[in-house]
Amino acid sequence: MINKDFLQIKWKIGIIMAMMITATKELIELCGRLAKHPFVTVDTEFIREKTYYPQVCLIQLASPEEAVCVDPLAKGLDLSPLFDLLQNKKVIKVFHACRQDIEIFYHLSHKIPVPVFDTQVGAMVCGYGDNVSYQQLVNDFVGVSLDKTMRVTDWSKRPLTEEQIKYALHDVVELKDVYTKMMEKICAQNRLDWLTEEMADLVDPKTYEPDPNELWKKVKVPFKKPLNLHIFARLYAWREKMAQQKDRPKKHFMKDEALVELAISMPTKPEQIDALRSFSDGYGKSTTAKEIITIIESAMKDDPATFEQPVHTKPLTTKQHNLAEILHLVLNICAENYGVAPKLVATQSDIQSFIQTGKAPFLTGWRKKVFGEAAIAVQQGKLSIIYDPDLGKPILR
16 A cells, blocks of 8 residues: 655666667566566556547656656567556556546556556645646646647657657656655645545546446436436447447447437437438438437337436525535635645535535545534534635634
């Protein structure tokens, strides 16, 4: 697990060399060296414009002693040694904004890297917002302004130039300093346990294997009738599975707007599909259109008791809405007092749940001390907010 051992590390890396691993033997030797360190920094370059799954084009790795690129496109290269390193529980894998990186490795190896540290999450513990840029962290923690002139590089093209390789390596090199200095700050404030819950979500396979039958709930639809929702949900899951099988972006396969039109009109004949705005003349005779019709006809025969229900939360009353506004302000004050990002402490839905049910994640653990106790006091009328003109900001009293 993440601990304070990293503080004993002494940096040896100096000038960045444009090194690229293209052979399995070299990768085995590299991973053997990296495994001797308490942590390695990791980054990837990938493309996703034409595929459902991200296509990794470059993998950057660094320890306190070296920084190297691995070419996953190299013919005959076996990435198994890298996957073993990513599973080595004695070595912390440090990323920045790692969800897409982890998705890549999970898709390639069917395993989640462990243990993981995400400097974007760590930044929230240090008081940054929930979407702080890597460039800002490098500037703040290391005092370096990153050169981003090659950010539009097509990393799938070969050969890569020495300048491109050095450019890619800079991210993992600077990430080492960001990580160590960030951890110094987190450890000094005794906040390592604050990271546990967030990091657990990042290494949960469910994060990278969403249920196709549930994804429709994230889309706002212009109807509430159970049958329309049921058909939309069935079509949405079908499109997701087809996009996965064909490895194409789902919206390239069929846009949400088209699914909405199908769910509203419920066509059961080819000419009815052709009449919709999202489809060209003749589409109704295609194999895909036949599948759509089959799904719609099947859904219409399903037992209404199995139909999906509208996704909504009970709206707040006027009094509850006013309390929510106060609690949001209290949350911002508490978060500022503790130097932590508000979103790490509580979300809007957390506050709504607290008001409506009396339950919320911030009522336990470290969040209770930071905000939960204040939230309870506000609800009970035992805490108020005043504006301090000397400090130039609102305070709790």
